[in-house]
Amino acid sequence: MTYCVGLLTRAGMVMIADTRTNAGIDNISIYRKLHILQDNEDRLMAIASAGNLSVTQSMLSMLTEGLPPVEEGGVARTLAGVPTMFRAAQLVGEAVRAASYSVGATLSGTGINAGISLLLGGRIHDGPLHLYMIYGEGNFIECSPDSPFLQIGELKYGKPILDRALAYDTELDEAVKVGLISFDSTLRSNLSVGRPFDLLVVPSDATRPDIRLRISEDDAYFDMLSSEWGRLLNESRAAIPVPPFMKAV
Template structure:
């Protein structure tokens, strides 16, 4: 399984992804699902992937190589895309290209063509944007009213994002809540796990402010998990019992 979350707030963008892949309890591996494409001081994009590993790796490889422009014959890449919208379109084109190459063979073998991606970042002088790209290559954009997008095993980590994140949330508070969201998912689904990859992009900086991997046993993440569990226990204890049924003894 996979869990990835992108949080776009007033100050910038946080992208967080786990690294666990599994084909059963006895076949668990670690693969990077957060990929960074950048031209120093000019643009930085983050791409997070979920779904069939062979499909996602093929898409990422195509994006590194580029896709031939049907009109000019030149190679379109993320590093020469003129806008974030055009870059998101290129991600969609790469997905469709892989489907065209491998889709029929996968169908014959009974393998589902399963892929979704989160793509975000900024080109210097343009707005910072975050998109979710679907398996058909179409996409939607994150907005101010719901300033986050998720892919993969998202249901366990969504409630904390719904309650705690707004567009005006501080950038590193967004990172903290994103890590709590990841912890909630890890506790409820063994298919999501450490290490965790993350990047923080401050708006108009054009380069990552933070690009980090959280390994098992890292003190801050361990402390965050313990504090969040304790806070939940304290919160539910502080809420009065429902006034239903017989009086409590």
């Protein structure tokens, strides 16, 4: 199973993706699901993926090689040539549809789910950051200030902390903390999601450097965060008055 989350606040963007692929309890392996597709002075674009691995790999190859030109004799269409992040989301959606159709036809009747979903985040030039969720049919939605996060994969365990603790005005370091707590909650409740996972942090200020790292199995900060979060939850639970109807018991 997979869990990926993207956070977009006034201060910047955070994307986190686990690396575990699961084809049964005796067939678990590691595969990068957070991919940097464009990385230069002109643009930064990253994709996090959940779902069928063969469809995902086919889609990524299409984006790398370029989709067919609109007009005969034209040039292949790539993310390096799109003028806006909206156009980037459209191009990725087109690649998703093409890959899903190609691989899905092969898998038809096998009972194997060919569906995928993606998070696409980034910026062009020194413009604003954008974050999209792209569905298996190629359609997409954009992250908004009213709900400054998007999730794909095994999302239910990590959603409550995002609903309660994340707002558009949340500072970037706090947003990273909330995202990691969301992952810790998911890891606690679903053994098919696990470390290592990959992290990308992009400040809204384009002059500040972004952060890219892998949270390993023995990452000291994540271990501390998990322990402290559990301790504080128990302390908070104990500090809440008991229900009045229980006092008579």
